[in-house]
Amino acid sequence: MSVTIQFQRLPGFDPDIPLPGYATAGAAGADIRANLPPESRAAGLTLAPMARVLVPTGLACAIPDGFEMQIRARSGLALRNGIALPNAPATIDSDYRGPIGVILINLGDAPFVIAHGARIAQIVIAPVVQARFTLTDDLDATRRGAGGFGSTGSD
Helix, strand or coil: CCCCCEEEECCCCCCCCCCCECCCCCCCCEEEECCCCHHHCCCCEEECCCCEEEEECCEEEECCCCEEEEEECCHHHHHHHCEECCCCCEEECCCCCCCCEEEEEECCCCCEEECCCCEEEEEEEEECCCCCCCCCCCCCCCCCCCCCCCCCCCC
């Protein structure tokens, strides 16, 4: 299945930064890159341990109705450097047309430099089903019932 996502490059950002792209034919996520403002491009953005930053991508997009764009962490950055998304997966709704930014947090023990053009996250396009919410006096019974955290066992 394929869907077209239209991107717009925002003014003042580097037009040479590639659009999101899939690293392999079987990849579910397309890498999205940092597109830093001119004054930050040479040095990059330094993210101290336990600090958060909104990293610009220099892009806006149009997502078709019935879909969302999820922003997810890159596993290599998470494993090697402790770089994560505090709101993972983040959602970009089909009716949003503003700048795409990626919130990163450094859960590692050393400062991390986000270089201009670096692959900082991955995007996954997913179908969306909107629910109809209703109120009822009774819910149907299930085997689990009201059992909460850990109620289904530990193995």
